[in-house]
Amino acid sequence: MSSANPPAVQDCIVKDGAQHLSAVRDGRAVYLNGKLVGDVTAHPAYRNAIGSAAMLYDHQARPENIERMTFDLGGGRRVNRAWQHPRSYGEMVERRKALVEWAELTCGFLGRSPDHVASSVSAQYMGAEVFDRHDPARGKAFRDWYEHARANDLFLTYVINNVQGDRSKAFGDQGEGAEDMIARIVDEDSSGITIRGAKLFATSAIMANEIFVGSGQPLKRGEEDMAFSCALPMNAKGMKLLSRRSFEEAATSEYDHPLSFRYDENDALIFFDDVKVPWERIFVYRDTDMCRAQLHDTGAHVYQNYQAQIRLSVKLRFLVGLARGVAETIGTVNMPPVREQLGKLASQAALIEGMVLGMEAGGQMVGEYYLPNKHLLYAAQVQSQEMYPQVIQVIRELAGGALLMLPSSVEDFSHPELSRVIAATQISPAMTGEERVKLMKLTWDAVGTEFASRHLQYEMFYAGGQYVTRGHSYRTYDWGRATGMARNVTQSYQLADFLKKSDQAA
Template sequence: MVKNGTEHLRSVRDGRAVYLDGKLVGDVSLAPAYRNAVASAAMLYDHQAAPANIERMTFELEPGRRVNRAWQHPRSYEEMVERRKALVEWAELTCGFLGRSPDHVASSVSAQYMGIQVLEDYDPRRAKAFRGWYEDARRNDIFLTYVINNVQGDRSKAFGDQGAGAEDMVARIVDEDSAGITIRGAKLFATSAIMANEIFVGSGQPLKPGEEHLAFSCALPMNAKGMKMLSRKSFEAHALSEYDNPLSYRFDENDALIFFDDVKVPWERVFIHRNTDMCRAQLHDNFAHVYQNYQAQIRLSVKLRFLVGLAHGVARTIGTVNFPAVREQLGKLASLAAIIEGMVYGMEAAGQLVNGYWMPNKHLLYAAQVQSQETYPQIVAAIRDLAGGAMLMLPSSVEDFANQDLARLISLTQISPAMSGEERVKLLKLCWDAVGSEFASRHLQYEMFYAGGQYVTRGHSYRTYDWKGADALGQRLMDGYGLEVKAPGQAA
């Protein structure tokens, strides 16, 4: 048995509270603001369930039950490569534009499970709760998202010092009893929450002593009583057609703020309880943070390949592909995409067995994050440069082609040495949706900041680099000479 798209569509029709434009949205699988994105998620599950794909995309968890390889716990380099190939195949279906596809948070919690000793050392009861919840989530191959960031507020002040009226700004424990904890307040960024099955709630930001009421982690179904999703603007709702806005029409995964309005969480779903150090440890003292971002780099490598292909397509369609300067620029873009892809392979090859599980190399992961935060905007800017005004002077919509007079004028003015006028418009509209539209702007911001600001990723890179080995190289050389003068040709 393998989860398919029909099952996923059925699972999101659960009465979840999603708000958009001042109104409560009903069935997200039918809502014009979300239905195509939800269908895209269902498409991923249909792909894994297709008989020709089952062996590649899933593994046998137990007799009669197969789940996506995102839940696989690789015990060797070979198994990690096998898992990565499945993640690449999923990413290719969306060209990497579902930033929080089902394999992202599944990767994070799987690494937490593989490093369960971190929770065992903290509190065996919380470890038991996590283990039971995780095994059920994996068995049902759920679409899991997370919220691990607090609302910004006044960045110059601590979360608990935002002033009168801001008590509910950040999600906190407001009550507890023998049945569980009650939480109130907000968390973000709940990307893909509108089409997920459950949400992992934690804290990816440092907490200080005195903020124990903010220090918890748990998991909740998306229809939990009192949980409200405040959706950002829907780009899908404003997409004219698939021809005019091919990416935003299908892949607007949406981002949401989650407000917990006195949400009761049973103890069997509480994993951290009033411990600031453990909130950090749950993500960083095992390989959870590395594993989730390893998946993100796999997805991004596919997205960069797609964008570089668009750049090449632009050069072909406007007839500049053989210009030396353009080929030079395309060669640079190809190298940037290949660097990230190569670093993914490096993370795997330089990985290590940790408690019997193969884990990617930490520093190469963080180094790739540093590079990708710079690479993505470079490639976007290069496509805009290569296209120039070509992406601006396009027909208003696909409806123009239905008018014979306009269709004739389009064929006369949208000339290309490589394709028809209709194909030229199609390609350039795709390019605009990828790099110039409001949807594209959101993706630029997402890729630059989903892992934190550059000071965060560069800090991770600094902390995980082998400085001892690097320093030793220079020291070994310096140890071989001193102030004494040696005769020419004399060995050190």
């Protein structure tokens, strides 16, 4: 069927949650608490988070949502708008609205939802001539893999950071005993390369379909063995996922931990134990500068972080809503100092959302595609890294002891005497005692639990240290326009003119 006459949306093929769950049951090697996990979709450490990812696909597949959430690839196939290549400001806005809708389903707490890495690799595809200059064969390999990933609406994750090791030394100079610390090429033949070593941070890898492996950190001459990028299925032979502690597994109930029970996307260290990668899945080969170019000479770094700011704007809106709910619950919402704090929180959330809109309005065509404004993106990152801890702190201050004066678990309600005490002490001018407990437990899971602490660390550092984001802001700002105004003023008068007037007056 021609693209001029696409099939009705209800007749299109769209990935749904059942398809995603089936694909994740692939025998991937996930380790937790010293044991091989097995089926991650059924394990109490991961099943709900994976279910939340499946829920996103179910949402896009509902007939009433298909037009907004997906676009037509041709041949009756539709995929999420994260894979869309905007050719105008209007298409970028249309795409962003779909990403916002997905983020709202998880309150922004799936930091590496499927639209994140899809945004990055889509921008790499839009700038794929960068690969061709490196090696036409690598360019073809990337295009072929990308088209496969997009056609199947894959949930991708990535590992583009190296293990910290000794930060006073270069990655390639870690010394004896560190040979397997950082993933590197250890062998190659006519069929591909073999990689051994580790990469970070495989957020959402446990629920993803495939993983992109690259280097987002600078490499130097002599580190060519580390200078590669590739893509692998999550069940690749020899690839081991070492999971961090599962907050989902520690969540006693959805009532007591409503966020960590559902949205603990998990983070993992990936160890490549002599993993064979075929040439058709290798995109950068032994070129340290190309590792940089893949992300920065294409629009990848911009698009992936633009998506992150879209998601964060939703998360901040959720947190500001929680702050207002806390103030209403404990009866302080009409106090002038509290309203002042809420007003500041609202302005901070609106600042990031406004900067997202500015990135789009201030964007430009690069070739045939529309890219958001780089500097506004990096400026938003600088602001949000500082802002997120401040927002969390204000919510804690607004709540005070209310976050500590809570029943130990939902089980307390089943005890008649305890239930009576709860009803007598959980008093609110805005809601019932039970509703108050629910709101405060939700708030604590957002700002105080181990799950919340992980999110605080994530939002502060997912884009790199502050010196990194501030460096991007410095690099992309229009300094000529800014300093030019002062220069125009100082050049409008000359010392000689004043001396001449002084001589004449004398």
